[in-house]
Amino acid sequence: MKIGCVKEIKNNEFRVGLTPDNVRAYVAAGHHVYMEKGAGIGSGFADNEYVDAGASLIDNAADVWHLSDMMIKVKEPLPEEYSLFHEGLILYTYLHLAADKEQMDALLDGKVKAVAYETIQEDRFLPCLAPMSQIAGRLSIQEGAKYLEKKFGGEGILLAGVPGTPKANVVILGGGTVGMNACKIAVGMGANVTILDVNLKRLEELDNMFGAHIQTLVSNDSNVERVVKDADLVIGSVLIPGGSTPKLFKKKYLPEMKNGAVFVDVAIDQGGCGESSHVTTHDDPVFIEDGVVHYCVGNMPGAVPRTSTIALTNATLKYGLMIAKDGLEEASKKNAAIYSGVNCYLGKLTNKNVALAHGYDFTELSEMI
Numbered sequence: 001m002k003i004g005c006v007k008e009i010k011n012n013e014f015r016v017g018l019t020p021d022n023v024r025a026y027v028a029a030g031h032h033v034y035m036e037k038g039a040g041i042g043s044g045f046a047d048n049e050y051v052d053a054g055a056s057l058i059d060n061a062a063d064v065w066h067l068s069d070m071m072i073k074v075k076e077p078l079p080e081e082y083s084l085f086h087e088g089l090i091l092y093t094y095l096h097l098a099a100d101k102e103q104m105d106a107l108l109d110g111k112v113k114a115v116a117y118e119t120i121q122e123d124r125f126l127p128c129l130a131p132m133s134q135i136a137g138r139l140s141i142q143e144g145a146k147y148l149e150k151k152f153g154g155e156g157i158l159l160a161g162v163p164g165t166p167k168a169n170v171v172i173l174g175g176g177t178v179g180m181n182a183c184k185i186a187v188g189m190g191a192n193v194t195i196l197d198v199n200l201k202r203l204e205e206l207d208n209m210f211g212a213h214i215q216t217l218v219s220n221d222s223n224v225e226r227v228v229k230d231a232d233l234v235i236g237s238v239l240i241p242g243g244s245t246p247k248l249f250k251k252k253y254l255p256e257m258k259n260g261a262v263f264v265d266v267a268i269d270q271g272g273c274g275e276s277s278h279v280t281t282h283d284d285p286v287f288i289e290d291g292v293v294h295y296c297v298g299n300m301p302g303a304v305p306r307t308s309t310i311a312l313t314n315a316t317l318k319y320g321l322m323i324a325k326d327g328l329e330e331a332s333k334k335n336a337a338i339y340s341g342v343n344c345y346l347g348k349l350t351n352k353n354v355a356l357a358h359g360y361d362f363t364e365l366s367e368m369i
Contacts, residue, residue, distance in 0.1 A: 001031045001032075001069045001070055001323075001324040001325075001327075002031070002032050002034065002067055002068050002069045002070070003018075003026050003031050003032065003033045003034070003068065003069070003070050003072060003320075003324060004033075004034045004035075004064040004065060004067060004068025004070070004071045004072070005017045005018040005033070005034070005035050005036065005039055005064070005071070005072050005073070006036040006039055006061040006064050006065065006071070006073065007036050007038055007039040007042075007061065008039075008042075008073065008074055008075055008302075009061075009078055009080070009081070010075045010076075010078060010298075010299055010302070011281040011282060011283055011299075012281060012282035012283060012299070012302055012303075013042075013074065013075055013299050013302045013305075014042025014043055014302055014305035015042070015043055015074040015075075015301070015302055015305045015308050015309045015312065016039050016040040016042065016043045016045065016074065016305075016309055017039075017072040017073045017074050017092075017093065017313070017316075018033070018035070018039075018040075018072055018313065019040070019043075019045060019309060019310065019313050020040070020045055020049040020050050020052070020053040020055075021053070021313075022313050022317050022320075023035070023050055023053040023054060023055045024053040024054060025317060025321065026320075026321065026324060027053065027054035027055070029321055029324065029325060031324050032056065033050075033054065033055040033056065034055065034056050034058050034063075034064045034067050034068060035047075035050045035055040035056070035057055035058065035064070036057075036058055036059075036060065036061050036064050037057050037058065037059055040309075042305050043305040043306050043308075043309040044305075044306045045309075061081075061084070062084055065081070065084035065085075065086075065089075066084070066086070068089065069088075069089070069090060070089070070090035070091075070092055070320075070323060070324060071089060071090070071091050071092065071093070072092045072093065072316070072320060073091070073092070073093035073094075074093060074094065074309075074312065075093065075094055075299055075302075076093060076094060076095050076096060076100060076103055077091070077093075077103065077106075079102065079103075079106075082103075082106040082110070085106065085107070085110030085112050086110065087110065087111040087112075087346070088111065088112075088113065088346070089110070089112050089113065090112075090113045090115065090323060090328050091107070091112050091113065091114045091115065092115045092117075092316070092319075092320055092323065093115075093116070093117060094116065094117045094118055094132075094269070095107075095114060095116035095117075095118070095343055096116075096118060096269045096270055097114075097116070097242070097343055097344075097351070097354045097357075098242060098243050098244045098270055098271060098353060098354050098357035098358075099244065099269065099270050099271035099272075099357075101358055104344070104349070104354065104358065104360075107343075107344045108344055108347050108348070108349065109347075111346045111347045112344060113328050113342070113344070113345050113346065114342070114343050114344040114345075115319075115323070115328070115338070115341045115342055115343070116242070116341055116343045116351070117129060117312075117315075117316060117341070118241065118242065118269075119241050119242040119340055119341050119343060119351055119353075120319060120337050120338065120340055120341035121241060121337060121340040121341075122336075122337045126177075126241060127315050127337070128312070128315045128316050128319070128341075129177075129241075130177050130315065131308075131311035131312055131314065131315050132301045132308065132311070132312060133176070133177035133178045133181070133239075134177060134178075134181045134311070135181075135300070135301040135304065135307065135308055135311060136178055136181075136266050136300045136301055137177065137178040137179065137180065137181025137182040137183075137184075137185075137235075137237060137266065138181050138182070138184070138185050139300050139301065139303065139304070140178070140182045140235045140237070140264045140266050140300070141159070141170070141182050141185040141186045141189065141233075141235070142185070143264060143285075143295055143297075143300070144159075144170075144233040144235065144262050144264045144295065145158075145159045145189070145233070147262045147264075147285075147286055147293050147295055148168065148232060148233060148260070148262050148293075150260075152286065152293065153260060153286070153288050153293045154260045154261075154262055154293055155232060155258055155259065155260030155261060156260065157232050159186070159189050159190070159191045159232075159233070160189045160190035160191060161190070167190055167191050167192050168191045168192065168232040168233060169191070169192045169194070169230050169231050169232050169233070170182075170186045170191045170192065170193045170194070170231070170232065170233045170234075170235070171193075171194050171195075171196070171227045171228055171231040171233070171234045171235070172186070172193065172194070172195040172196070172234075172235045172237060173196055173219065173224065173234065173235065173236050173237060173238055173248050173249065173273060174196070174197060174219075174236070174237035174238040174239065174267075174273075175195050175196070175197035175199070175202045175203060175205075175206050175216075175237075176197075176202075176237060176238075176239055178235075178237035178239070178266050178267075179195055179197070179235070179237040180206065180209075182235045182237060182266075183195050183206065183210060183214060186233075187210055187213045187214060191233075192215075193210075193213065193214045193215070194214065194215040194216075194217060194227050194231075195214055195215070195216055195217075196216075196217045196218065196219035196223060196224060196227070197216075197218075197219050198218065198219045198220075200218070203216040203217075203218070219248065221250075224248055224249070224250075224253075225250070225253055225256075228249070228253050228256075228257055229253075229256050229257060230258075231257065231258070231261055232258060232261055232262070233261065233262045233263075233264070234249065234261070234262070234263045234264070235264050235266065236248070236249055236263065236264065236265040236266055236267050236272070236273040236274055236277075237266045237267065237273075238267050238273040239267060239270065240270070240353060241353065242343070242351045242352075242353035242354050243270070243353030243354070243356065243357055244270060244271045244353075244357045245267040245270045245271050245272060245273045246273060247272075247273060247274065247275045248273045248274075249263060249265070249273055249274035249275065249276070249277075250275050251275040251276050251290075254276060254289060254290035254291070254292050255290050255291075257290075257291070257292050258291075259291040260291065260292075260293065261291075261292050261293070262292070262293045262294075262295065263276075263277075263292055263293070263294050263295070264295045264296075265277040265294065265295070265296045266300065268280075268296045268297070268298050269298055269299075272296060274294070274296075276289050276290075276292075276294060277294060277296045278296060279296055279297075279298045280294075280295070280296045280297050280298070281297060281298070282297055282299075282302065282303060285297050319331075319335070319337065319338055319341070322334070322335055322338060323338065328342070329369040332365060332369060333369065339365060339366075342365050345363075345365055345368055345369075346368065348361075348363040348368060349361065349362055349363060350362070350363055350364070350365040350368075
């Protein structure tokens with residue numbers, strides 16, 4: 001199969017879909033890899049490393065798209081890339097279609113076979129989303145601590161405090177991979193941490209993991225409203241695989257919160273879990289509403305591209321090699337995880353949560369392959 005990888009064009013997105021080691025694995029399996037020149041520089045991978053691994057360097061992205069049977073990216077294609085789609089192309093990347101109708105329509109119109117990292121699922125585990133969730137969770141505390149500084153509009157509080165001063169109150173909405181990693185960093189920094197989730201079993205696991213260092217609460221409107229009033233930093237880390245995120249952080253909470261408190265909406269890729277959230281960029285990461293600083297960057301792990309690229313491709317390579325070996329159809333029949341990752345197939349929506357998010361018809365992939 002002809003595999004392509006282009007430079008990401010999203011704002012401040014320095015990750016890349018393939019490392020030189022990944023290229024070496026595809027070439028060893030008998031595939032041809034086309035890399036756009038400079039695609040890996042932002043993550044610290046030079047063009048000569050890709051050549052040494054067996055890739056062919058291509059001067060421009062359009063030619064890579066044209067040559068490829070399967071395009072491997074990190075982030076969703078942007079509107080300026082839609083014209084480069086061609087029928088039957090396998091697109092293997094993060095898509096987040098529940099929050100992006102324009103992209104979804106373009107993939108359907110282009111009859112692209114779109115496989116989303118974030119919906120590949122094995123036994124309720126999301127293996128290609130997990131590494132970025134780990135990074136985003138840890139970054140959420142790092143970024144939240146920064147924007148609590150007065151010069152950014154924050155209340156001017158140190159997360160850990162010092163002897164004789166109050167520690168910051170951190171509230172984490174959602175106890176999944178993002179929430180657990182945020183909790184780990186917040187506890188490590190010495191903050192007062194409260195974490196909420198609807199799953200009692202998950203709360204028990206978190207309680208066993210962190211013990212007396214955290215407070216666990218069932219996530220409901222009353223509990224959320226009560227704890228955010230005293231919060232200095234709120235982390236939104238709720239996820240429905242492939243679907244729109246529920247708005248747990250209400251606008252009505254903002255006037256009741258501390259002036260200069262910070263809300264980090266890690267769920268913004270899927271539409272965000274805050275009613276007041278809208279996507280921001282690394283260039284302009286925050287805005288203030290009702291005195292609360294909102295950080296809603298849509299590609300948080302892009303801030304640490306070397307770590308993120310290696311972590312991501314460690315997870316995605318396995319499935320990419322299966323698709324390249326057998327083709328998407330056969331690979332989907334053989335592997336339930338790959339099957340669950342197919343969101344669009346030749347003009348049809350094949351992910352139920354995405355279809356529900358937009359009121360579109362859903363087609364079971366098995367009916368088409």
